[in-house]
Amino acid sequence: MLTLDGLKAYGADTKSGMERCMNNEAFYLRLVEKSLSDTSYDKLKEAVAANDLDAAFEAAHALKGVLGNLALTPLYEPVSKITELLRAKEQADYNAYVDEILAKFGELKNLCN
Amino acid sequence: MEDFNEKIGWKRRILIVDDEEINREILGNILQDRYDVFYATDGKKAMEMLGDKNSDFSLILLDLLMPVMDGFEVLDLLQGDEVLKHVPVIVMTSEKTAEVKSIKHGAYDFITKPYDMPEVILARCERIIELNEGKSIIRAAEKDELTGLYTREFFFEYIRRFEHIASEQAMDAVVLNIDHFHMINEMYGREVGDRVLCSTAQTLTEMFGGETFIASRTDADSFYLYMNHRENYEGVFDGLQDELSHLTHLPRIRFRIGICQDAEKTLPAENRFDHAKLACDQIRGDYTRQISYYNKEDNDRELYGERLINDMENAIRNGDFIVYYQPKFDIRSDTPHLRSAEALIRWNHPQLGMISPGSFIPLFESNGLIQKLDRFVWEEAAGQIRKWKEEYGIAVPVSVNVSRIDIYDPELENRLAGLVEKNGLTPGELMLEITESAYADNARGLIETVNHLRERGFKIEMDDFGSGYSSLNMLTTIPIDVLKLDMKFVRNMHKDEKSLKLVELIIDIAGFFGVPLVAEGVEDEEQFKTLKEMGCDVIQGYYFSKPVPAEEFGKFVEEEKRRRDAIC
Numbered sequence: 001m002l003t004l005d006g007l008k009a010y011g012a013d014t015k016s017g018m019e020r021c022m023n024n025e026a027f028y029l030r031l032v033e034k035s036l037s038d039t040s041y042d043k044l045k046e047a048v049a050a051n052d053l054d055a056a057f058e059a060a061h062a063l064k065g066v067l068g069n070l071a072l073t074p075l076y077e078p079v080s081k082i083t084e085l086l087r088a089k090e091q092a093d094y095n096a097y098v099d100e101i102l103a104k105f106g107e108l109k110n111l112c113n
Numbered sequence: 114m115e116d117f118n119e120k121i122g123w124k125r126r127i128l129i130v131d132d133e134e135i136n137r138e139i140l141g142n143i144l145q146d147r148y149d150v151f152y153a154t155d156g157k158k159a160m161e162m163l164g165d166k167n168s169d170f171s172l173i174l175l176d177l178l179m180p181v182m183d184g185f186e187v188l189d190l191l192q193g194d195e196v197l198k199h200v201p202v203i204v205m206t207s208e209k210t211a212e213v214k215s216i217k218h219g220a221y222d223f224i225t226k227p228y229d230m231p232e233v234i235l236a237r238c239e240r241i242i243e244l245n246e247g248k249s250i251i252r253a254a255e256k257d258e259l260t261g262l263y264t265r266e267f268f269f270e271y272i273r274r275f276e277h278i279a280s281e282q283a284m285d286a287v288v289l290n291i292d293h294f295h296m297i298n299e300m301y302g303r304e305v306g307d308r309v310l311c312s313t314a315q316t317l318t319e320m321f322g323g324e325t326f327i328a329s330r331t332d333a334d335s336f337y338l339y340m341n342h343r344e345n346y347e348g349v350f351d352g353l354q355d356e357l358s359h360l361t362h363l364p365r366i367r368f369r370i371g372i373c374q375d376a377e378k379t380l381p382a383e384n385r386f387d388h389a390k391l392a393c394d395q396i397r398g399d400y401t402r403q404i405s406y407y408n409k410e411d412n413d414r415e416l417y418g419e420r421l422i423n424d425m426e427n428a429i430r431n432g433d434f435i436v437y438y439q440p441k442f443d444i445r446s447d448t449p450h451l452r453s454a455e456a457l458i459r460w461n462h463p464q465l466g467m468i469s470p471g472s473f474i475p476l477f478e479s480n481g482l483i484q485k486l487d488r489f490v491w492e493e494a495a496g497q498i499r500k501w502k503e504e505y506g507i508a509v510p511v512s513v514n515v516s517r518i519d520i521y522d523p524e525l526e527n528r529l530a531g532l533v534e535k536n537g538l539t540p541g542e543l544m545l546e547i548t549e550s551a552y553a554d555n556a557r558g559l560i561e562t563v564n565h566l567r568e569r570g571f572k573i574e575m576d577d578f579g580s581g582y583s584s585l586n587m588l589t590t591i592p593i594d595v596l597k598l599d600m601k602f603v604r605n606m607h608k609d610e611k612s613l614k615l616v617e618l619i620i621d622i623a624g625f626f627g628v629p630l631v632a633e634g635v636e637d638e639e640q641f642k643t644l645k646e647m648g649c650d651v652i653q654g655y656y657f658s659k660p661v662p663a664e665e666f667g668k669f670v671e672e673e674k675r676r677r678d679a680i681c
Binding site: 016019020021022024027031034035058061062064065066068069070071076 | 132133134135136138139142143176178207226227228230231
């Protein structure tokens with residue numbers, strides 16, 4: 001089950017996240033759980049695989065906004081980086097970022113089980 | 114102001130536009146205590162919600178990157194809309210460059226992502242709303258210094274807010290006016306006048322403060338009251354009168370009250386109060402009525418009348434008025450034959466279609482415009498008599514109406530004589546119909562005018578004879594040439610014995626004075642026969658012909674010409 005402690009241990013800035021949710025723990029946790037079904041992860045992965053940088057940027061940007069607000073730092077950081085690279089359309093090893101993001105996403109998912 | 118909003122539980126509306134549900138929820142959660150929060154998932158949906166004229170948002174929180182329609186596009190659309198460009202927008206973004214761009218596109222401010230702390234967001238929203246409202250309505254003073262009631266602007270703003278949250282509550286618009294308030298000011302001084310106003314405000318607030326009640330003072334001595342609906346206002350304001358005498362020690366202060374009831378709620382409050390004011394104004398000077406209810410039919414009739422008044426002069430210029438002619442037949446011989454005609458005005462309005470003379474003649478009589486219409490008919494008729502003369506070689510006299518107001522025109526005789534001369538007529542060919550009731554109005558003036566006209570050779574027909582009060586007395590003082598029996602008698606002749614007797618009597622009177630009698634409104638053979646037997650001389654009515662345009666009337670002239678030729 002997802003808990004504040006679990007999130008804290010995961011590396012989330014739960015203090016900021018909670019504040020944004022008016023310190024309503026149930027509300028915060030519900031939103032974090034809801035973020036797990038975000039389809040943008042799959043979209044990002046597929047777009048990068050297809051080398052469609054515009055689509056990849058859109059997906060990354062969408063994720064960045066939500067992750068930032070929920071203060072899920074371990075995910076927010078790599079997503080922010082890939083978003084900025086994609087925005088600038090720089091040559092980079094996007095697959096490595098996607099792997100990292102999916103790994104952190106997997107960790108977050110495990111917290112819920 | 115916040116007091117009032119809290120009292121009625123009104124909240125400003127904020128629209129959050131973001132494609133990410135989680136972001137929407139976080140923001141909504143922050144704002145929901147203070148605002149009524151609405152959500153749109155993309156720019157297109159947002160524009161749809163904003164397009165509803167009742168949406169009334171105080172602020173838009175707008176994400177920039179969204180599918181379907183992005184934030185910049187929304188900003189541009191808002192800027193291009195006369196109403197919506199006044200709704201402030203706060204853009205939500207994480208990029209510095211986008212901030213500058215969005216400000217250029219009309220955004221007021223921005224919120225960064227990840228979101229700042231809730232207090233910061235709330236404070237920012239509040240500030241922007243305040244700034245924006247300060248620019249528009251809220252600059253005005255909220256309360257009237259003298260009475261403490263709301264000023265007009267705030268009064269209507271609060272009604273609007275109230276109706277947002279309680280649209281189903283039945284409410285009336287009431288306008289209360291102090292009768293002859295300027296007299297109070299003049300007789301007792303301004304201070305006393307002010308005291309009357311304050312006492313009125315205070316008493317009204319005490320009387321109705323327990324219910325939903327919003328009040329304002331406008332136009333010095335008018336009180337606008339937005340109050341719970343009542344079917345009947347009889348007695349509702351009685352307490353006010355007593356309390357006021359008590360507070361001001363003035364003798365009886367009178368009020369007039371106009372009410373527009375809840376049924377008109379589909380209209381904006383301003384219009385409902387206009388209607389209440391109209392109702393209130395309608396009983397000005399009528400001391401038998403203190404309360405007047407707005408009634409849509411009355412209002413529509415008034416508007417219709419206003420329109421006719423406005424359109425009248427143009428209609429004359431554009432030829433929308435047409436003169437029709439109804440023949441009058443001499444029935445003394447075995448075969449009735451054309452004797453003369455009556456000119457009757459018709460109005461073919463380009464938008465309203467054919468307007469019955471019954472709807473505009475009394476209206477124009479009441480405000481003097483009839484004079485212009487009369488002169489138009491005189492000219493038309495005089496010209497027509499000439500045309501028939503030229504075409505058929507015989508003169509068909511035409512009667513025209515001379516309204517009461519024309520009697521006062523010092524130029525009347527010259528005007529008519531000029532027309533006759535211009536068209537090469539004899540004065541007897543342009544016959545003048547004067548309604549009997551003009552005698553009651555201005556007997557001396559009428560006698561004088563009739564005498565002068567007759568001296569010049571004009572023939573006077575007394576119209577509507579028998580309908581007024583003065584009939585018999587008048588006949589001894591005014592020399593006339595033709596009597597026209599009021600059409601009511603003919604119409605009722607076979608329905609009641611009295612009318613029949615009266616017709617007989619009037620025919621005798623005409624005989625006694627030696628003037629021909631014209632019966633109007635003769636519609637069927639039975640009426641025709643009866644009148645003929647009784648000795649009536651001339652008949653006008655549908656039995657022979659309805660009023661027809663001049664060209665169509667030509668056939669009657671032609672026939673008369675043949676008849677005359679046959680006699681010779």
